[in-house]
Amino acid sequence: MALKSLRQRLFLMILLPVGLLLFLVGVFGFIYMRGTLFEEWQDASIVKLQRAAHQIDMRLGQINDWIQMFHKTADTLGGPLVQTWIVQQLRDMKGVTHAELKWKDNDGAQATAMRRGGSGMGGGRMMRFHRAKITEVTPPSYNAQTGQETVRIISQLKDESEAVVGTLEVTVSFNYLLEGIKAFAWWQTDQACLIDDHGRYLAHTEAIMKGRKRFGELDDLFELSLLRAINEKPFGTVLGPGKPPDQVGGFYRLKYAPWTIVLFAPGEKVLAPIIQFRNYYFAGGILAIFLILMMIRSVVGRMVGAFTEISSAAEKVAKGDYGKPIPVHGQDEIAQLTKSFNSMVEGLKERDFVTNTFGRYVDQEIAEKLMKLPEASRLGGEKRDVAILMSDIRGFTPLSETLSPDVIISFLNRYFSRLIEVVQKHQGIIVDFFGDSVLVFFDPLKGPVEPVIRASVECALDMVSAMEIFNSEMRMDDLPELQTGIGVNSGEVIVGNIGSETRAKYGIVGSPVNITQRIQSTAKGGEVVISETVYRQLSEEVIIGRPFSMPLKGVREKMNLYVVKAIQG
Incomplete structure (x- = not known):
């Protein structure tokens, strides 16, 4: 239905922007708060994951320190006795189920040094090595001897020609490594998992993950984007598809193992506090529009009269009748509009005169x-x-x-x-x-x-x-x-x-x-x-x-x- 009344159009011209403004403020406020809540969740999740990663890294770090101490024996005296003592210290550590040092014979076969009373090949001499580093932290696997899942930390010992002359292998209980993070409440209630650098599940809390072997194997867009982020940076957060996102996730990579802790949360759970506020806001917005409508009705009379006069004059101008200037009353915005209209008409008259006279x-x-x-x-x-x-x-x-x-x-x-x-x-x-x-x-x-x-x-x-x-x-x-x-x-x-x-x-x-x-x-x-x-x-x-x-x-x-x-x- 066309709005023929200037009063109706004026109401529409004022109420529509005000209503739109309130709507946009609400929408942008909601978006801002939504972003704030997501940022808070992201920051909190990084802190949670950092603490969890620290729990595992702290246990692995203690073992790593002894292994690094063993590596330093390549440059120090003491030889077999110090190396044997370090291996024994590793065996005695909490969570370590096995520690073994193996040297290669001249023909390439391996011999277990500890089983020879700490001596290596060659009549009681421990074989010298030039350089060593931890080369692998294996995924957890079931150990039949201990009846539990274990992780092996393997360090290769190399001579000056970079040939491997021996290995130091430490086996650690996987449950021992997870003891620290299992104590966190969010590990019991939220969706979380531990994956390796290939995306294989090492541990998880969500029932829907049971029976799955690899993160992202279902080609879920959110999981795939999260997996890409894991491969690109050591920690961070990812928002899933949708506005607001259906899911949000955070991750943190461990320092001493090629593993990453991942934490999920549904978007609606994160946004719950502002959804209720949104409903209250729109109810208040409707009330504000009603009050503005009442205020407009009380002051619109003079404005409508002025606009009607300008509208009538504009119709005459459209027909080529420029007429006399509209009287200007006051110094307010309506008066300025009237002055501008009169100036415009004078400009049109001059332009038409120039066009008609000079072409x-x-x-x-x-x-x-x-x-x-x-x-x-x-x-x-x-x-x-x-x-x-x-x-x-x-x-x-x-x-x-x-x-x-x-x-x-x-x-x-x-x-x-x-x-x-x-x-x-x-x-x-x-x-x-x-x-x-x-x-x-x-x-x-x-x-x-x-x-x-x-x-x-x-x-x-x-x-x-x-x-x-x-x-x-x-x-x-x-x-x-x-x-x-x-x-x-x-x-x-x-x-x-x-x-x-x-x-x-x-x-x-x-x-x-x-x-x-x-x-x-x-x-x-x-x-x-x-x-x-x-x-x-x-x-x-x-x-x-x-x-x-x-x-x-x-x-x-x-x-x-x-x-x-x-x-x-």
């Missing part, structure tokens, strides 16, 4: 100068010396008989567009278009005529240059080339508004106009022909191609004419 092809700067002249605003004019230019396409009539009307109109429009640009560049005033011809004059206004005579010749030469560019475009479109002849004259004419009170146009009349048309008819395609009066003004500046004399219609004696090739300076 659309007069440069704005020239139009402003002409508007300051007395004869610009009344019928009639005054005598003034001006420069006159006329251009015409050669051979246009037979050409038009071979082309369709659409093609003719198209390339004529393109042709005149080129000429108009050149005329405006030299501040010429286009009087009119006559078929394929154009009549232009250059008005010195209150100044001397010599500068505009030079400008008219420069304009004519630029038109010839513009035609070369235009013809290259015609050739690309498989259209015929055009040649134009141009005549330039100067003399005293009547300049002013020609027409009636209802329709007038700024132009020129007089004998020099007719003579210019005759001069133009003598020009061949691509030539600029000037009269004797123009030549006398520019004789020191123009380069003449050929002078000639010939009788012109309406002129008693032969006229001296000149084909201009260029102008100096």
Whole structure:
């Protein structure tokens, strides 16, 4: 249903933005709080995971310290006794189920050093090694001897040639490593798991994970994105699909094992505190809109009256009736609007006057100068010396008989567009278009005529240059080339508004106009022909191609004419 009442439209214009503002504030507030809650969950999850990872790393770190101490025996004295003592310390550590040091024989077979009373190959000597590092922490596997899952930490011992001469292997109870994180409440209630660097499950808390072997094996988009993040950085959080996300997850990679602890939470659980607030907010927003509506009704009377008056005046302006300015009352925004409307109407009146008087092809700067002249605003004019230019396409009539009307109109429009640009560049005033011809004059206004005579010749030469560019475009479109002849004259004419009170146009009349048309008819395609009066003004500046004399219609004696090739300076 259309809103015909200005009052109704005003209500709509005010209430709709206010309602939209309240809605957007609520939405953006909800989004902001949602983001804040997610950030808090992410920060809290990282802290939880960091503490859990620390529990496992602390146990692995103690074992790692002894292994690193063993590695240092490669550079210190003490040999077999120190190495045997370190291995025994590893065996005695809590959670360690087995520790074994193996050296390779010369033929590549391995021998267990500890079973030989701490001595290695070669009659009681422990084999020397140059460098060592932990090369593998295996996934947990069931150990039949201990009846529990265990993890093996393997360290390779290498000589100077990087050949492996032995291994130190420590077996640790997996349950012992998990004791620290199992004590956390969130491990018992939330969705969490421990995976290796290949995504294999090592431990998990969620029932839906039972029976699965690998994280992301179901091609779940959230799990896959989380797995990519795990491979890219040591810790972080990932939001699942949806707005708000269906799931959020965090992860933290261990320092001493290629494992990662992962924690999940459903999005609705994270957002529960603000969902209730959202409902209260929208109820309050509806109440606020109702109160605003009541306030609008109490103050809208004057506004509606002012808007109605402006609307009525605007309808008259649309029909071309500018009328009188609307009275301005007060200094408030409505008064400013009324002033702006009156200024706009004055601008439209001036623009229409310029368009109706000078046409659309007069440069704005020239139009402003002409508007300051007395004869610009009344019928009639005054005598003034001006420069006159006329251009015409050669051979246009037979050409038009071979082309369709659409093609003719198209390339004529393109042709005149080129000429108009050149005329405006030299501040010429286009009087009119006559078929394929154009009549232009250059008005010195209150100044001397010599500068505009030079400008008219420069304009004519630029038109010839513009035609070369235009013809290259015609050739690309498989259209015929055009040649134009141009005549330039100067003399005293009547300049002013020609027409009636209802329709007038700024132009020129007089004998020099007719003579210019005759001069133009003598020009061949691509030539600029000037009269004797123009030549006398520019004789020191123009380069003449050929002078000639010939009788012109309406002129008693032969006229001296000149084909201009260029102008100096």
